[in-house]
Amino acid sequence: MTDQTTQTPLAKPAPAKSGLFGLEGKDATLLLVVFALVVFAPFILNPFPEGSGMAQFNAGYPDLMQRFVIFGIFAIGFNILFGLTGYLSFGHAAFLGVGSYAAMWSMKLFTLNVIPGIFFAIIVAGLFAAAVGYISLRRSGIYFSILTLAFAQMSYALAYSVLTPLTGGETGLQIKNTDNPLLSSIPEGEIGRANLFGAQMGSSYEMSVGSWLFTFNLGYYIAALFMLIAFYLSIRIFRSPFGMMLRAVKSNQQRMNYTGLTPKTYTLYAFIISGMYAGLAGGLMVAMDTQVGPERMFWTASGEVVIMAILGGAGTLIGPVLGAGAIKYMENILSKINKDVLHQWFAFLPEGMENVMVEVANIFVGKQWHFTLGIVFMLVVIFLPGGLVEGAQRVTARFRRKKSTSNTPAE
Amino acid sequence: MSKSNFTRRGVLKTSALGAGALALPQYLRADGHAGFTNAPGDSEVVLGFNVPQTGPYADEGADELRAYELAVEHLNGGGDGGMLNTFSSKVLDGTGILGREVKYVTGDTQTKSDAARASARSMIEKDGAIMITGGSSSGVAVAVQALCQEAGVIFMAGLTHSNDTTGKDRKANGFRHFFNSYMTGAALAPVLAANYGTDRKAYHLTADYNWGYTTEEAIRASTEAVGWETVNTVKTPLTQTDFSSYIAPVLNSGADVLVLNHYGGNMVNSLTNAVQFGLKEAQANGQNFEIVVPLYSRLMARGAGENVKGIFGSTNWHWSLQDEGSQAFVRSFGTKYGFPPSQAAHTTYVQTLLYADAVTRAGSFAPCAVAEALEDYEFDGLGNGKTLYRGDDHQCFKDVLVVKGKENPTSEFDLLEVVEVTPVDQVMYSPDHPQMGGADASLGECNNGA
Numbered sequence: 001m002t003d004q005t006t007q008t009p010l011a012k013p014a015p016a017k018s019g020l021f022g023l024e025g026k027d028a029t030l031l032l033v034v035f036a037l038v039v040f041a042p043f044i045l046n047p048f049p050e051g052s053g054m055a056q057f058n059a060g061y062p063d064l065m066q067r068f069v070i071f072g073i074f075a076i077g078f079n080i081l082f083g084l085t086g087y088l089s090f091g092h093a094a095f096l097g098v099g100s101y102a103a104m105w106s107m108k109l110f111t112l113n114v115i116p117g118i119f120f121a122i123i124v125a126g127l128f129a130a131a132v133g134y135i136s137l138r139r140s141g142i143y144f145s146i147l148t149l150a151f152a153q154m155s156y157a158l159a160y161s162v163l164t165p166l167t168g169g170e171t172g173l174q175i176k177n178t179d180n181p182l183l184s185s186i187p188e189g190e191i192g193r194a195n196l197f198g199a200q201m202g203s204s205y206e207m208s209v210g211s212w213l214f215t216f217n218l219g220y221y222i223a224a225l226f227m228l229i230a231f232y233l234s235i236r237i238f239r240s241p242f243g244m245m246l247r248a249v250k251s252n253q254q255r256m257n258y259t260g261l262t263p264k265t266y267t268l269y270a271f272i273i274s275g276m277y278a279g280l281a282g283g284l285m286v287a288m289d290t291q292v293g294p295e296r297m298f299w300t301a302s303g304e305v306v307i308m309a310i311l312g313g314a315g316t317l318i319g320p321v322l323g324a325g326a327i328k329y330m331e332n333i334l335s336k337i338n339k340d341v342l343h344q345w346f347a348f349l350p351e352g353m354e355n356v357m358v359e360v361a362n363i364f365v366g367k368q369w370h371f372t373l374g375i376v377f378m379l380v381v382i383f384l385p386g387g388l389v390e391g392a393q394r395v396t397a398r399f400r401r402k403k404s405t406s407n408t409p410a411e
Numbered sequence: 412m413s414k415s416n417f418t419r420r421g422v423l424k425t426s427a428l429g430a431g432a433l434a435l436p437q438y439l440r441a442d443g444h445a446g447f448t449n450a451p452g453d454s455e456v457v458l459g460f461n462v463p464q465t466g467p468y469a470d471e472g473a474d475e476l477r478a479y480e481l482a483v484e485h486l487n488g489g490g491d492g493g494m495l496n497t498f499s500s501k502v503l504d505g506t507g508i509l510g511r512e513v514k515y516v517t518g519d520t521q522t523k524s525d526a527a528r529a530s531a532r533s534m535i536e537k538d539g540a541i542m543i544t545g546g547s548s549s550g551v552a553v554a555v556q557a558l559c560q561e562a563g564v565i566f567m568a569g570l571t572h573s574n575d576t577t578g579k580d581r582k583a584n585g586f587r588h589f590f591n592s593y594m595t596g597a598a599l600a601p602v603l604a605a606n607y608g609t610d611r612k613a614y615h616l617t618a619d620y621n622w623g624y625t626t627e628e629a630i631r632a633s634t635e636a637v638g639w640e641t642v643n644t645v646k647t648p649l650t651q652t653d654f655s656s657y658i659a660p661v662l663n664s665g666a667d668v669l670v671l672n673h674y675g676g677n678m679v680n681s682l683t684n685a686v687q688f689g690l691k692e693a694q695a696n697g698q699n700f701e702i703v704v705p706l707y708s709r710l711m712a713r714g715a716g717e718n719v720k721g722i723f724g725s726t727n728w729h730w731s732l733q734d735e736g737s738q739a740f741v742r743s744f745g746t747k748y749g750f751p752p753s754q755a756a757h758t759t760y761v762q763t764l765l766y767a768d769a770v771t772r773a774g775s776f777a778p779c780a781v782a783e784a785l786e787d788y789e790f791d792g793l794g795n796g797k798t799l800y801r802g803d804d805h806q807c808f809k810d811v812l813v814v815k816g817k818e819n820p821t822s823e824f825d826l827l828e829v830v831e832v833t834p835v836d837q838v839m840y841s842p843d844h845p846q847m848g849g850a851d852a853s854l855g856e857c858n859n860g861a
Contacts, residue, residue: 058537061533061536061537062536063529063532063533063536063537064537160619160620161646164621169620169621170548170549170620170622170649171524171549171550171553171573171575171621172524174557174580176580177853177855178851178853193561202561202562289528291524291525291557291558293550295523295524295525298523331529335464335519336517336518336519336530338517340515340517366519367464367465367519370465
């Protein structure tokens with residue numbers, strides 16, 4: 001697997017206060033690019049005017065934008081473990097779920113403010129990850145994967161039935177009108193809503209320009225802020241001596257042992273950090289949409305984050321975020337295209353042709369979106385083993401080469 | 412790095428543009444704001460059909476979607492009008508809802524509450540849906556109902572049978588036409604007593620999740636009221652596919668009735684196992700051993716095949732009913748799709764009509780106005796006889812069908828026969844019934860949203 005990060009030089013003894021928050025060169029640019037993308041997402045994701053046929057492909061509504069950044073965080077965290085140490089955890093959704101439940105209980109009992117909820121989510125998920133990691137990391141390779149998978153399925157089963165009083169079972173947990181958190185006062189008969197010092201997560205500011213409609217949602221920007229922090233921290237981890245150690249675990253554990261280092265300590269820390277990222281994502285999910293159900297911990301959810309990381313480019317900084325975006329986009333946009341919509345698209349064709357085209361296109365959209373995802377995933381794994389990031393690199397490399405051949409002679 | 416041109420002219424220009432951009436949206440949004448979420452325009456109104464298109468209940472979801480499409484067609488004046496012609500309320504005239512053409516968007520709940528909420532939120536936030544309906548499991552229904560309450564749109568529940576939907580998790584913006592576990596128990600118990608006697612010992616196998624719990628509780632309470640004894644209740648994991656190990660102890664437990672509180676694939680497997688173990692022919696305590704399946708659906712009956720013969724259960728509606736409304740619905744559904752509708756299709760079709768009717772009677776799409784029009788509303792002609800939408804918990808009260816697996820089915824759709832139509836008075840309960848969340852349960856305030 002091509003790993004762009006290995007090409008960067010070793011972490012230097014941090015030069016004090018240089019660049020952007022201690023980041024230099026490419027990293028600083030990358031952070032700025034991500035910052036810009038995140039801030040202007042409401043514009044970028046809504047390129048088509050309202051009411052036009054293409055509006056179907058607009059993704060700039062609060063729910064999906066929130067999901068993009070939240071699953072971005074989840075994937076970034078997963079990538080710290082998988083991308084750096086090579087340990088493939090197949091039960092990461094358990095930490096997401098545990099974080100969600102923790103945040104939910106904080107909101108039900110303590111306060112409807114999202115900050116303590118998110119804080120609890122990170123702590124509880126971190127503790128849970130420490131316990132699971134301590135046991136699972138005794139093994140590596142496939143055995144590690146299976147152990148984490150077993151823990152996740154155990155958590156799922158517990159949440160689904162055994163722990164029903166705590167987790168609400170199949171129905172999950174919500175804020176009810178009987179809930180009265182310690183620090184929040186809710187008017188009689190009202191149902192509490194998640195807020196940040198009184199500002200509600202759902203509140204949006206809508207801006208229409210011509211026939212375009214852009215939505216700026218408070219919840220999204222809060223989640224986005226967390227995502228930027230998470231992304232920044234991940235860059236710092238990648239570039240730190242600790243990150244080097246994690247890479248060493250991936251390349252040759254034995255050599256590490258002989259050098260007198262204990263790989264397990266490093267992997268355990270990576271596992272916990274990655275679990276805390278998942279907890280943060282879980283807490284944010286509850287903050288944005290106050291509901292949690294056990295299927296959030298089901299093994300398919302764990303598999304999804306693996307696919308996100310690989311699709312985008314495991315071991316790269318931005319890859320997992322791209323992968324998360326691609327999958328969530330397909331899940332939410334492709335799955336909503338039904339035959340009715342297809343008939344509108346192909347209405348210009350003669351009747352027979354139209355029906356054929358609709359039938360063919362229908363194989364890839366609507367409830368068959370999994371199929372499309374599968375094809376994309378296969379193509380990426382076969383032709384771009386480094387994920388979407390590698391694709392982008394190849395494209396830029398091609399342009400550069402052209403430029404360099406036309407402008408300057410070969411070096 | 413870069414040169415910045417901070418000239419006076421530049422600053423003025425930018426700030427004027429900025430101020431304009433900020434003021435613009437206010438100006439443009441002013442007319443579209445009618446005091447509730449997603450107020451429709453003058454020409455069309457969007458409904459959101461949120462059904463499982465993948466996962467264990469995909470078949471039911473597909474049937475629900477068919478019914479929704481049929482309902483939209485009828486509301487817009489297409490087709491033969493179906494149950495619009497038999498509905499006791501005559502305000503719907505085939506010109507859409509309040510003169511607006513009905514459009515719809517669809518989504519996939521995947522039978523997961525997260526996915527269902529994501530899909531519902533995209534319908535509300537992106538597509539401007541004024542009402543969300545659908546769902547084929549109680550977990551999803553409860554989750555989406557709470558979302559709709561928060562967002563300020565109406566939720567018309569699809570197939571959801573757990574008491575909780577209109578029990579402890581009831582919401583002011585949510586409405587359920589389908590019946591529930593309590594009603595199943597109340598309707599089934601007298602029939603069971605009449606057929607199997609009152610001196611019976613029951614053994615329950617219960618799917619280990621909310622619907623299983625409420626159903627077990629309901630069946631237990633009502634069968635014990637007619638004199639039955641409950642020997643044992645065992646919870647089975649939802650993902651279980653082989654129930655042999657759960658069935659084996661039943662014969663030696665001293666029980667003479669097995670109650671399978673299972674739904675969907677669970678029920679198909681457990682019933683098949685039970686029949687393989689010879690429970691149907693077995694004798695216990697000097698009587699014939701019997702099996703009961705509280706909630707039946709046609710798809711389950713088809714899955715279990717031969718094994719359902721002679722087994723009692725309950726259902727919300729069945730296409731073989733002979734009233735005018737049912738016949739009209741079966742006719743138009745059959746004409747369009749070539750086979751009779753399931754109970755899931757029926758309840759979703761009816762819910763769409765009821766919503767459209769309530770909006771028309773209220774003269775407004777505002778959720779609170781619609782809710783008021785639905786509350787304590789009595790109607791007829793929609794296949795279940797006289798029905799009441801109770802205002803206290805937004806649950807429909809109507810006759811309940813007790814059915815039995817047919818001994819000699821004539822087609823793959825003709826698997827159940829209606830044994831008895833239990834009158835509504837017998838399945839009535841008070842809104843603060845302990846099985847419904849007790850005195851704590853309340854609808855809260857209805858929410859019109861922004």
